[in-house]
Each structure stands twice: as C-alpha cells, then as structure tokens.
Amino acid sequence: MKKYFLLFVILTCFPVVSCANKEYRVFDSFKNYEGSDAFATELLRADFLIQERILKILEKALILLEENDDSVTKKTFEEIIEVMSYFFDKCHFEKENAILFPFVKNVQGGLEKKDFLGQLLMEHISVRDRKRMLLNAIEEIHLGKKARKRIRKIGYGYIKFTQKHIKMEEKVLFPWLDELLSHDDQLALIERLNTVEVKDIDDGLHEKYSITIEKLENQLTVYSE
Ligand SMILES: [Fe+2]
Numbered sequence: 001m002k003k004y005f006l007l008f009v010i011l012t013c014f015p016v017v018s019c020a021n022k023e024y025r026v027f028d029s030f031k032n033y034e035g036s037d038a039f040a041t042e043l044l045r046a047d048f049l050i051q052e053r054i055l056k057i058l059e060k061a062l063i064l065l066e067e068n069d070d071s072v073t074k075k076t077f078e079e080i081i082e083v084m085s086y087f088f089d090k091c092h093f094e095k096e097n098a099i100l101f102p103f104v105k106n107v108q109g110g111l112e113k114k115d116f117l118g119q120l121l122m123e124h125i126s127v128r129d130r131k132r133m134l135l136n137a138i139e140e141i142h143l144g145k146k147a148r149k150r151i152r153k154i155g156y157g158y159i160k161f162t163q164k165h166i167k168m169e170e171k172v173l174f175p176w177l178d179e180l181l182s183h184d185d186q187l188a189l190i191e192r193l194n195t196v197e198v199k200d201i202d203d204g205l206h207e208k209y210s211i212t213i214e215k216l217e218n219q220l221t222v223y224s225e
Helices: 002-017 040-066 074-105 110-138 145-180 183-202 205-219
Strands: none
Touching: 040 074, 040 145, 040 183, 040 205, 074 110, 074 145, 074 183, 074 205, 110 145, 183 205
C-alpha cells in the first residue's frame, strides 16, 4: 500500500516541479519519467537539452567574438558563465555527484563500473576547471586580438569536452543504469533527484536562469529546436 501511495505522490507531483515545467521553453520536452516505466535517467537527460542550448549560445558568442561583433561583450560571457554554473555545475553535476553515483554504488552490481563512475566524476571537475579558465580569460577581453584568441580557444575546448562527456553518459552510463536499476530503485532515485529540483524551483533559480537563456538566445540570435 505504502509503495502505491509513494508512486501516486511521485506521479502527481513530479510534472509540476521537475525541469519539465511548462512555463518555460527551457523545460518542455521530457515526460518519460512518468508512469510505470519511470526512468531516473530521463530526468538527467532533460538536463542535457538545456546544456546543449547553453553550448550553442557559447558557440555563437565565440563566433561573434571572432567577427568583432559589438553584440558580444564581457557581460555577455559573464551571463553565459552564470547559466553554465547553474545548469552544469549545480543542477546537473551535483545531482550526479551527490545523489546518483553514491546511490548506484549501493545497488547490487553497481560497483562493477566503479572506475567508470570515478572517471565521470573527474570529468565534472575538469568541466568546472575549464569554466574557471574561461572566466579568467574574459577578464582580459579588452586587451585585443591575442586575448580574444585565448577566449575562443578555451571556449571551444569547453564545448568539445562537455559534448564528449554528455555523449559518454548518454551512450554508456544511462543504458547501463536503465538495465541495472529495478523499478523500486528508479522510483527511489527519482524521488531523491526531485528533492534537489524542488528546492531550486522554490528558490526561483530555475526561473531566473531560464529567463537568462531565453534572453541570450534572442540577443545572439541562436535558434534551438
Ligand atoms: Fe555528468
């Protein structure tokens, strides 16, 4: 009975508080964590959609920087880095580092890919380091051609590394988890991940940074599907 009550609560509340909040285009595409075939990985995949939009914004900003376009300033990059910090570092990496990876290690068979999980953890650190390098580089944006070249190099490096990480999780981590986790595991994991989402939504962070993404897309004329 308790199990069915828990399922009811998750199915009733989750669409309201998850990244699929209909109010913002940023969060509009994923529903596969609902119903009897709920997969926690679908919730994490939803983060990738947002991240890919941010990477497109960064790429466009780097192209415009190369063209000396006035629409890209230090402030533009600071705003991009702010949404990166939220949707990559806080929203996604913390969910994986603090919730997903420890959860998986406690599931039977979860230690089989212990080294792989460690590698992903290290990649999260590397993504954060690359973001910090970009932040430092844009401090010198006013110093001319050489400084702009450095920003472009670090920026494209960030995009390439992050896309590779996302692909690795989509192609290797998630299919493995979908296979490994039982239905009860899935529901328990969704509930834990959801706790983080609820807090961020209540704090107004999802709303704040979604608006920033929309603004940057309009400003830089980036079109995402
Ligand atoms: Fe990750």
